[in-house]
Amino acid sequence: MDARAPRAARYLAISLTFFASKLAPTVSREIKNSLHRLFFYAYAFCLAPCKEDKPMTDWPLDQVFDFKGHQVRYAIHGDGPPLVFVHGTPFSSYVWHRIAPYFITTHRVHYFDLLGYGQSAQPEADVSLGVQNQLLAQLLEHWGLDRPDVVAHDFGGATALRTHLLNGKDYRSLTLIDPVALMPWGSPFVQHVRQHEAAFSGLPDYIQRAIVPAYIRGAIQRDIPDAELAPYVQPWLGEPGQAAFYRQIAQMDERYTLEAQGLYPTIRCPVQILWGEDDQWIPVERGRELHRMIPGSQFYPVANAGHLVQEDAPEAVIAALMRFLPLQTSS
Numbered sequence: 001m002d003a004r005a006p007r008a009a010r011y012l013a014i015s016l017t018f019f020a021s022k023l024a025p026t027v028s029r030e031i032k033n034s035l036h037r038l039f040f041y042a043y044a045f046c047l048a049p050c051k052e053d054k055p056m057t058d059w060p061l062d063q064v065f066d067f068k069g070h071q072v073r074y075a076i077h078g079d080g081p082p083l084v085f086v087h088g089t090p091f092s093s094y095v096w097h098r099i100a101p102y103f104i105t106t107h108r109v110h111y112f113d114l115l116g117y118g119q120s121a122q123p124e125a126d127v128s129l130g131v132q133n134q135l136l137a138q139l140l141e142h143w144g145l146d147r148p149d150v151v152a153h154d155f156g157g158a159t160a161l162r163t164h165l166l167n168g169k170d171y172r173s174l175t176l177i178d179p180v181a182l183m184p185w186g187s188p189f190v191q192h193v194r195q196h197e198a199a200f201s202g203l204p205d206y207i208q209r210a211i212v213p214a215y216i217r218g219a220i221q222r223d224i225p226d227a228e229l230a231p232y233v234q235p236w237l238g239e240p241g242q243a244a245f246y247r248q249i250a251q252m253d254e255r256y257t258l259e260a261q262g263l264y265p266t267i268r269c270p271v272q273i274l275w276g277e278d279d280q281w282i283p284v285e286r287g288r289e290l291h292r293m294i295p296g297s298q299f300y301p302v303a304n305a306g307h308l309v310q311e312d313a314p315e316a317v318i319a320a321l322m323r324f325l326p327l328q329t330s331s
Contacts, residue, residue, distance in 0.1 A: 042130050044318065059094045059231065061112065061119050065142055067135050070121040074112030074139070078104035082170070083325070085111040086136065088154020088180065089248055089309070092118025094155060094231045098314035103321070110143060114159070114301060118235050122244035128179075129155060129256035137169055146170070147269075151327055153177040153310065158257055165263040174267070176319060177274045178282055178307050182261060183254045185282065190205035190249055191214065197250035201243045212236045212245065221278045221306035228311075233314045264293045271297040272324050276305035298324075 024263040027100070054089055061073035075093075083103055085096045100109050113120040115135055116127030126156070141231050150171045151166075152160035157179020163169045193200050217224065236245035271294050275287030284301055291299035300320060305312035 003117075008320065017043075050269075059097055061093065065112075065139060067115060067138060068125075068131075070115055070123050070125070072112060072115055072121070072135060072139070073119040074110065075109050076108065076143070077105055078109045080107040080326075082143070082148035083107035083109050084140070084145070084148045084150045086150065086152040086156030087111075087114065087117070088152075088156045089091065089114075089117070089172055089252075090168055090212075090236065090245060091154070091232060092235060094118065095308065096309045097231075098150075099151075099317050099321075101309055102318050106196075107149070107325075110139075111149070114156070116244055116248050118193060122235075122240045122247075124243075126251065127244075127248050128251035128253060129158050129162065130253075132159040133167055136160065136163045137167040140169055140287050141243045147172040149173045149175075151175040151177070151321065152179060154307070155180050157181055158260070161267075162256065162260050164267065164269075164287070171269045173270045173272075175272050175307055175324060176290075177275065177285070178274075178276055178279055178318065181257060181264075181292070182286050183257055185257070186196070187256065187281065190252055193246055193249040194252065197246050200246040203242070205238070205242075208237060208242050208245075209233075216278055221276065221304060221308040221312045226309060262281070264290070265295060270324075270327070271299055272320060273299045274309060274317060274320055275299070275301050276307055276309045277301045277303050278305060278312075279307040281307040 061075045063074050065072045065074060065075065072168050076099075085100055086091065087095045092113045095219075097272050100111055103109050114127070114132050116125075132155070145169050150160050150173070152175070154177075157176045158181060159178070160171075160174060160176070161181060164171060164174070213226070213229055216229060216232050218221050235241050251261050273291050274289055274293075275284045277284050286302070287299060291297050300316075302313050302316045305316065310317055
């Protein structure tokens with residue numbers, strides 16, 4: 001097979017979904033579903049390995065920003081309107097590895113690892129939601145961005161909302177993917193770690209290597225192979241990764257979402273919300289509730305996807321952004 005075929009199929013697949021979305025008001029549900037199925041099969045085909053594809057475990061963040069004396073690593077690619085991706089917990093900017101590359105030809109794409117996550121510093125310090133919005137606000141200033149399009153997942157959603165509502169940073173648009181935005185939140189595991197952080201931080205390495213993959217797999221609906229899961233697991237192993245993993249969990253506090261929650265009706269930009277219908281961490285009903293709280297927002301449940309929609313249905317995220325971002329460009 002020609003090595004270019006999977007990439008051609010990929011673009012065809014995304015185009016089909018974009019085409020289906022444009023036809024949505026004028027065609028029957030059966031036709032739309034057929035187009036989506038055709039897209040799904042094309043996208044599944046294009047994910048097959050080929051000589052052209054590079055290993056996605058290579059995710060360099062080649063630039064450094066100093067935040068309160070700690071290194072925050074980031075990358076910028078492409079040219080065009082600014083587009084900023086913000087990851088959640090317990091992940092890193094690697095969650096965008098199937099998404100961000102598609103927008104480098106049309107946007108100036110920015111992504112970074114939150115303080116305490118991924119390739120950024122993992123200090124014995126505050127890495128809670130209470131500081132991540134300060135980090136994002138400073139990064140936007142450092143990058144010279146006035147009104148970027150922002151795409152944010154999980155804790156990144158809370159961070160983007162807090163940066164907008166509490167730090168006064170304006171966006172041209174905001175896409176939220178399964179965000180931590182409404183109380184209550186926090187699993188029984190989170191509550192247990194908060195009470196026994198020191199005990200978890202001192203677990204033997206072999207137990208940590210069992211806990212972290214099991215925990216992260218709970219965010220993904222599909223049966224993800226170990227090799228694909230490894231980039232999500234690796235930052236939380238050894239020193240200082242293990243301690244950092246439990247530190248960020250122990251510092252989770254609902255007061256940070258409460259500070260912004262009452263301000264959601266005052267959001268000053270177009271908002272779309274994507275939510276995995278099979279999210280086991282935050283149920284899809286929370287997404288519908290958030291949609292009702294943000295006037296004019298759009299809500300799209302994503303079938304066959306868990307909390308980490310970027311891994312379960314990257315095509316849905318790409319198609320939603322392809323549909324949504326041009327509307328902001330032309331406005």
